[in-house]
Amino acid sequence: MPVEKSCGAIIFKDGKYLLLKYEWGHWGFVKGNIEKNEGLEETFFREAEEEAGLKREELVVIEGFKEKINYFYRKEGKTIYKEVIYLLAESKTFNVKLSYEHTDYAWLGYEEALKKITYENDRDVLRKAHKFLMKSGLI
8 A cells, every 4th residue: 555654734823823725625734745865844844835935944843742643545546545744833924825736824723723624633633732832831
């Protein structure tokens, strides 16, 4: 069975979380496949710039948070096993420039973001990230 490994992040600023609407209709976080010889943070920074126009110098990765989810999906008639590792990052800006992969974005408060996110495993990651931020005194 084919396996895909991705990395993304829950990006926040001033108590708001960044959600992206993917072209096929679901709402989630910045994420993308890990390329050969690329680490987690490199993948995240590349994807943040490609998908949301956020540059490395506009983002600060918060140490101590890493959450993995996994799921199956179908692509070209094949079942794919997907692992996604989420980091947590603070943005220095609300300015987002969407890629062709997305049709909309929103900066939302915690409760609004939970309602907007399409998949339960992404909601679980947001719950854990929010709890981590509160416990750390970052929000």
